Amino acid sequence: MHSATPKPPAGTHVTEVAEGVHAYVQHRGGWCLNNAGILTDAGRSALVDTAATERRARALRRTALALSPHPPCAVVNTHFHGDHTYGNFVFPEALTIGHARTRTMTRAAGLHMATLWPDVRWGDIEVTPPQLTFQDRTTLHIGAIQAELIHIGPAAHTTDDTVVWLPDQRVLFTGDLAMNGVTPFCAMGSVAGSLRALDRLRALGATTIVPGHGPVGGPEILDANAAYLRRVQQLAHEGTRSATDPLTLARATDLGPYAELLDPERLLPNLHRAYAEAQGLPEGSPLDITALFDEMTEYHGGPLHCLA
Numbered sequence: 001m002h003s004a005t006p007k008p009p010a011g012t013h014v015t016e017v018a019e020g021v022h023a024y025v026q027h028r029g030g031w032c033l034n035n036a037g038i039l040t041d042a043g044r045s046a047l048v049d050t051a052a053t054e055r056r057a058r059a060l061r062r063t064a065l066a067l068s069p070h071p072p073c074a075v076v077n078t079h080f081h082g083d084h085t086y087g088n089f090v091f092p093e094a095l096t097i098g099h100a101r102t103r104t105m106t107r108a109a110g111l112h113m114a115t116l117w118p119d120v121r122w123g124d125i126e127v128t129p130p131q132l133t134f135q136d137r138t139t140l141h142i143g144a145i146q147a148e149l150i151h152i153g154p155a156a157h158t159t160d161d162t163v164v165w166l167p168d169q170r171v172l173f174t175g176d177l178a179m180n181g182v183t184p185f186c187a188m189g190s191v192a193g194s195l196r197a198l199d200r201l202r203a204l205g206a207t208t209i210v211p212g213h214g215p216v217g218g219p220e221i222l223d224a225n226a227a228y229l230r231r232v233q234q235l236a237h238e239g240t241r242s243a244t245d246p247l248t249l250a251r252a253t254d255l256g257p258y259a260e261l262l263d264p265e266r267l268l269p270n271l272h273r274a275y276a277e278a279q280g281l282p283e284g285s286p287l288d289i290t291a292l293f294d295e296m297t298e299y300h301g302g303p304l305h306c307l308a
């Protein structure tokens with residue numbers, strides 16, 4: 001890493017995972033503390049995602065400017081959620097790129113995420129959806145770095161998920177299709193679709209995985225996410241068979257090793273999604289997200305912890 005790189009916010013660190021490829025990891029990766037990527041070569045740079053608050057996005061900008069002499073020329077959004085897109089406006093020089101649904105959904109969601117945690121200092125956010133969109137895949141070149149942008153769908157974490165795959169470096173930025181030490185979240189996508197997505201990501205052959213939240217690792221991250229999601233499917237099968245509602249089932253469930261993951265209350269929306277799929281609803285069908293957050297709060301026993 002460049003010696004002049006400024007110190008990021010407390011708990012955030014920057015790791016060069018391949019030449020010119022940096023993972024910007026926000027510890028510990030819970031609600032709204034996402035990871036980003038900084039690609040640099042030949043005096044140019046690009047970002048994979050931004051950050052939830054204006055303060056955090058400006059810290060990311062300072063780091064990017066310390067790693068490359070010019071502001072990023074592109075920002076790739078892996079999906080529409082505000083922790084990955086709210087900071088887009090801090091990079092006005094960049095062309096913002098995302099799946100076609102990411103543009104639509106960013107505009108539709110607006111500042112909804114900020115309303116879920118009104119005590120967070122979000123800053124003066126200007127919602128900035130992708131300016132350039134694609135359907136299945138496209139390729140971004142930053143100097144000699146070739147970044148393949150691949151839509152993973154139709155539904156997984158959301159219905160607009162994009163991964164950024166660097167085949168020469170064998171580095172994969174998964175967005176929130178994979179998390180490390182953090183509970184997966186499929187309320188806006190699909191449990192079954194997430195399992196298929198993880199199979200597809202595994203087939204790419206990445207040796208370095210930069211998850212949407214949590215520390216950088218290897219392919220074992222994909223395996224850990226898949227194991228959790230299969231457990232959710234098993235619970236949903238048992239719950240629908242016994243006509244047990246998701247909240248009652250969640251309260252009665254011993255999560256075992258998965259209880260150690262951050263934000264374990266996400267079990268509830270994941271169960272709701274798995275129940276919906278077990279009952280034949282199409283993957284990605286809208287659920288009442290506000291109601292699910294209220295139910296998570298009840299299960300958690302208080303407000304959900306957001307450190308953004």
